[in-house]
Amino acid sequence: MSTDSANIIQEEKKTDRLQKLLDKIKQRNYTVGIVGLGYVGLPLMWTFHSNDMPVLGFDIDKEKINCLKEGRPYIKHLGKEMMQKLADSKKCDATTDFSRISEADALLLCVPTPLDYHREPDMQYVEKTCMTVGEHLREGQLVILESTTYPGTTEELVIPILESKSGLTAGEDFYVAYSPEREDPGNINFDTGSIPKVVGGHAKEGIELACALYDTSIVRTVPVSDTKTAEAVKITENVFRAVNIALVNELKVVFSDMDIDVHEVLDAADTKPFGFMKFVPGPGLGGHCIPIDPFYLTWKAREYEQNTRFIELAGEINTSMPQYVIDQTLKALNAHKKPMNGSDILVIGLAYKPDVDDMRESPTFKIMDLLKEYGAEVSYYDPHIPEIKPTREHDEWTGTKSISWNKEVVSGYDAVVISTDHSVIDYEELAEWSDCIIDSRNALKGIEPDNDIHFWKA
Structure with a gap:
């Protein structure tokens, strides 16, 4: 068989697998795994569940898992009714057992990205999560980082760890995307499902699959050219707010000395x-x-x-x-x-x-x-x-x-x-x-x- 023929067959296999996954999403038979069930992951779990998608949550905190199984709220503004519905649902499960990662079709990583004592990025939570996911990653899965981070994280940090731990190749054996969370806890006007989702993919298959997934449950997806662009979008949103808040904070100090109410x-x-x-x-x-x-x-x-x-x-x-x-x-x-x-x-x-x-x-x-x-x-x-x-x-x-x-x-x-x-x-x-x-x-x-x-x- 010639090299050209082999490449054509390989491309046909990739296309066929992608189409089967897209059909699975359309049929609401695509399990969404959510890693990290805090202020970002829990509303995301609820949003997908509310749109009839099967969800499987992962967290290292046993108390959060127990709360989910028993219907007890651990984030006040999300309420007991939501937690009880998740607990009662046959299409929702949560666990501390990360060996079950292979059960999910997609894995949405919602882990902290704080600063260290030198005010520099502390990526240990992303790194550890990717190592764990990589150990259980299988062909055909979609991995999406949702944590806010610096441009380049997905390509420079996430993908190399996943490939190293799994022995698989991103874009060939599994799919990767980045879609920043846009949560605003306590905002009564917007929830996860009503906030447009920016999506950047690694290769065209990654963004196509990620957009199809979010389209099931989010009001609108906004695809951008690649993962680092999507990462830059979230940084820009928050830099805009930080700079403008600094401006009015400075005005407050200046106007106070002038006996003016800012x-x-x-x-x-x-x-x-x-x-x-x-x-x-x-x-x-x-x-x-x-x-x-x-x-x-x-x-x-x-x-x-x-x-x-x-x-x-x-x-x-x-x-x-x-x-x-x-x-x-x-x-x-x-x-x-x-x-x-x-x-x-x-x-x-x-x-x-x-x-x-x-x-x-x-x-x-x-x-x-x-x-x-x-x-x-x-x-x-x-x-x-x-x-x-x-x-x-x-x-x-x-x-x-x-x-x-x-x-x-x-x-x-x-x-x-x-x-x-x-x-x-x-x-x-x-x-x-x-x-x-x-x-x-x-x-x-x-x-x-x-x-x-x-x-x-x-």
Whole structure:
């Protein structure tokens, strides 16, 4: 047989296998494996399940698997009803047994991509996951990385590990794609299924298969030319937000010294129907994306001898905001003739954003750390987080419990710092109970202070 004939036969086999997989997706007989069942993986599991796709979840945390099997929610805003339906479904299963990876037709990797202590990408979770997947990878499977990362990760890190561990070849024996998660925990206007999905593939078969899969359950797929372009899309989205938040944070500091309310300025500016997009200042950045992702790009840019000065400046401004809150707290206490050292300070809101129980990268931790360094006795109140669970960077607070919300307890603090403005908190009560409030979120808007030093903007 000639080489040309052999190549034609090989191409026909590849085409036939791809078509069979596409037919399997169309028939809703294509098992979606989701590795990592946290704030990204769990909503993704629910979205595919809701569209009649069989799902198989993987996680190293036995408690999450037990919760899924028993219908107990472990992410507050997703609710019990969803968890119970997943637990009762015959088309949904979850396990800590990664040898079952071969049962899935597609494997969507939803694992953390944090920064290390040098503010550089910590890829250990992606690497370990790819090693495990590679050990059980079979021909015909589709592997999609969803974790936010630097451009080039899929081609330079993920594929080499999968190929090395499996002995298979990407684009020939198995398929690879990248599709960044776009979760916004607690957003009532958008969920996983209603947010368009950007997809970049390794080879045309990878993107075709990945788009077909997401098309079953997501409102729209947005294919781009390759995986590194898709990786760059997510980085760009979060850099845009980080830079604009830094801008309004800087304006907050400047306008405060001018005795101008930045929130009034932003509200008025937002009435312009074009050329302006409102961002809101705060005590710093939190969550799993915005405080981290820009640094992934700055790190990768150095490989090309490029300096991302604008992005790095924004990072400096945003990371400085917790100290600004502390400085305002010092001024507020001083106005009450009290020192920071020895004062009892209550911090309201541990979650990084309102109305969720997600405390990843929350600036509240930095605020609490700084208050403690200044000698204050620190407590917190968060109705969504009754107790601080172990974290990667703030183990000293593990086991600390939220205070009770009542006048006797709250009025006993020398100062209250509002770090997260949960909507369930009665701020009028707070204003009655405390005579020194440092408000970093404009939570007290519309509530008139009793005197000039009752409320302190931060």
